[in-house]
Amino acid sequence: MQNLARNVDVFTQGLKYSISGLMNLANETNEPESDVFFVNFNQDYTSLAVGSQAGYKLYSLNSVDYLHIIYENDTEDIRIIERLFSSSLVAMVTLSSPRKLRVCHFRKGTEICYYSYSNxxxxxxxxxxxxVVCLQESLYIHNINTMKVLHTIRETPPNLAGLCTLSIVSHDCYLAYPGSNTIGEVQIFDAINLQAKTMIPAHDSPLAALAFNPNGTKIATASEKGTVIRVFQVHDGTKLFEFRRGVKRCVSISSLAFSMDSTDSMFLCCSSNTETVHIFKLEEPKEAYVNYFSFLCSHCCYISIVPCWYRLRQATEESQTWMGYLTKAVSASANYLPSQVTDVFNQGRAFASVHLPFQGLKSVCAITVVQKVFRLLVASADGYLYVYNLDTTEGGDCTLLKQHRLDGKRDDVDCASVSTAESGSGETPAATATEIVQNAAYINSYAGVLCGCSSNSISDSEKHHEMIAATESPPTFSCPFRLNDDAEFPPITQNMD
Structure with missing residues (x-):
C-alpha cells in the first residue's frame, strides 16, 4: 500500500509539473512581441510617452505619416513616465525602484530631485x-515649483489600480479619485485650496475610469461593469450626459478622454479590453429625434414601447403625424414606466466607433486635432499607435490612416524617421549618448529628497531654477509649431501656493 501511495504521489506531481509546463508554454506563445509596459499621452495630447524595460521614448504627435522621436533614453526600466505638456519636465518611476519618484529635465539629462514613499x-x-502621487491608500499633493508636499490624503479606500485624475488647468485644479471600493463614488478634491469639494454617486459598481474635460468643469466616469458612461458637472455633481457603451457583455474600461477641440469639448472617447473604441458626442438631444415610439397591438389592444433608432426630418412634421401623437402620449406616461426602462431609452449611443486589430490588451485613447483635422489616437500595450480619421459630421466607423510601431523596431507598415523628426517636428532632437555622458557628473551632483528629509539635497533656489529651466519655452527659431500658444510651453512661476 505504501508503494502504491508513493507511486500515486509521484504520478500526481508529474502531472502537476506537466500541466504547469504546458501553461507556461501557452503563456510564452501568447506573449506579445513588444516589451512596452506603459503608454500615455501628455495633458494636451501633443506627445506620447512610452516606457519599457529598455527605457523610455517621447514622441511628437503633430503628424499623421511620421512619428517623430523627441527624446530616447535606454538606461532605465520604466514603469511610469509622465511629461508636463510640451516642456522638458518628466516624472518617472522605474521597475527596479517602484517606491521612488524621479523628476528630471530630459533635454539636459539631469535629475532635479527624487522622493521616496512608503509603498x-x-x-x-x-x-x-x-x-500628485497615488499610492494604494493615500495621495500626495506636491507644489510642482518646489516639489514640497502640500497635503496628504490618507486612509483612502483601497485603490489597487491607482485610479485618479487631475484636471490640466491651474485655476480649476481638481483631483478626482474613488471615494469607495464597493460602489462608484467619485471624490472631487480642490488641489489649490486643499479641501474636499464634492462627492458624486456616479455608479452602483466600483469605478474603473475617470477623466476631466480640458477646462476642469466636467468629469466622465465608468464603472467596473463597463456598460454605461456618465458625465457630471464638477461644481455640483449634476449628471449632464449618460451613454451606453454596450449591453451584451461587461468589459474592463481602460481609458476615457475628452476631445481637445475646445475647452468645453464636443466628444468623449472610451477604450476597453475589447476590440471596439466608442466615441460619444456631447450634445443635447434635438426635438427632431424620437427616442422611442409606441404602437397599438390589434389583438390585445396593448400599447408596447420599443426602441426607435431613426430621426424625423422636421419637428413640425413629427407633431402633425400619428407617430408624433403617440410619441407625446408615451412621453406623458413615462412616469408610469419602470425607471430601468426609461433610463435605457434616455441613454445616448455611440456617435462613432473604431474596430481595433486586437483585443484583451490595455490601451489609451485621445481625440485631438492633427494637421487641422480631427483624429482619434489609440496607443496600446502591444507597442503600436493607431491613427484614425474622425468624421465629426456623420460619425460612423472611423478609417485607419496610419499605424506606428513604438518599440523602436522597424515595421513594414510604418517606421519613424529620426532625420525627418529633426527637420520638421518642431521638437528638439533626441539627446546624443555623448551629451548624456558629459552630463554624468552634473547628474551625480544632485541629491534626492526623501519624503521631506534632505539627505544631500540641493538647495531650494537651485531646485527652483531647474524646474523653471525644464518648463521654459525653447528659442523661437527652433520651434515653428504653435509658437504663440502659451499652453504649448507653459512657464512655471514662483510662489504659486
Missing amino acids: TILAVKLNRSRL
Whole structure:
C-alpha cells in the first residue's frame, strides 16, 4: 500500500509539473512581441510617452505619416513616465525602484530631485501647478515649483489600480479619485485650496475610469461593469450626459478622454479590453429625434414601447403625424414606466466607433486635432499607435490612416524617421549618448529628497531654477509649431501656493 501511495504521489506531481509546463508554454506563445509596459499621452495630447524595460521614448504627435522621436533614453526600466505638456519636465518611476519618484529635465539629462514613499507608486499626475502621487491608500499633493508636499490624503479606500485624475488647468485644479471600493463614488478634491469639494454617486459598481474635460468643469466616469458612461458637472455633481457603451457583455474600461477641440469639448472617447473604441458626442438631444415610439397591438389592444433608432426630418412634421401623437402620449406616461426602462431609452449611443486589430490588451485613447483635422489616437500595450480619421459630421466607423510601431523596431507598415523628426517636428532632437555622458557628473551632483528629509539635497533656489529651466519655452527659431500658444510651453512661476 505504501508503494502504491508513493507511486500515486509521484504520478500526481508529474502531472502537476506537466500541466504547469504546458501553461507556461501557452503563456510564452501568447506573449506579445513588444516589451512596452506603459503608454500615455501628455495633458494636451501633443506627445506620447512610452516606457519599457529598455527605457523610455517621447514622441511628437503633430503628424499623421511620421512619428517623430523627441527624446530616447535606454538606461532605465520604466514603469511610469509622465511629461508636463510640451516642456522638458518628466516624472518617472522605474521597475527596479517602484517606491521612488524621479523628476528630471530630459533635454539636459539631469535629475532635479527624487522622493521616496512608503509603498509602491501606482500613478503620477501633473499640471502646471500640482504634482500628485497615488499610492494604494493615500495621495500626495506636491507644489510642482518646489516639489514640497502640500497635503496628504490618507486612509483612502483601497485603490489597487491607482485610479485618479487631475484636471490640466491651474485655476480649476481638481483631483478626482474613488471615494469607495464597493460602489462608484467619485471624490472631487480642490488641489489649490486643499479641501474636499464634492462627492458624486456616479455608479452602483466600483469605478474603473475617470477623466476631466480640458477646462476642469466636467468629469466622465465608468464603472467596473463597463456598460454605461456618465458625465457630471464638477461644481455640483449634476449628471449632464449618460451613454451606453454596450449591453451584451461587461468589459474592463481602460481609458476615457475628452476631445481637445475646445475647452468645453464636443466628444468623449472610451477604450476597453475589447476590440471596439466608442466615441460619444456631447450634445443635447434635438426635438427632431424620437427616442422611442409606441404602437397599438390589434389583438390585445396593448400599447408596447420599443426602441426607435431613426430621426424625423422636421419637428413640425413629427407633431402633425400619428407617430408624433403617440410619441407625446408615451412621453406623458413615462412616469408610469419602470425607471430601468426609461433610463435605457434616455441613454445616448455611440456617435462613432473604431474596430481595433486586437483585443484583451490595455490601451489609451485621445481625440485631438492633427494637421487641422480631427483624429482619434489609440496607443496600446502591444507597442503600436493607431491613427484614425474622425468624421465629426456623420460619425460612423472611423478609417485607419496610419499605424506606428513604438518599440523602436522597424515595421513594414510604418517606421519613424529620426532625420525627418529633426527637420520638421518642431521638437528638439533626441539627446546624443555623448551629451548624456558629459552630463554624468552634473547628474551625480544632485541629491534626492526623501519624503521631506534632505539627505544631500540641493538647495531650494537651485531646485527652483531647474524646474523653471525644464518648463521654459525653447528659442523661437527652433520651434515653428504653435509658437504663440502659451499652453504649448507653459512657464512655471514662483510662489504659486
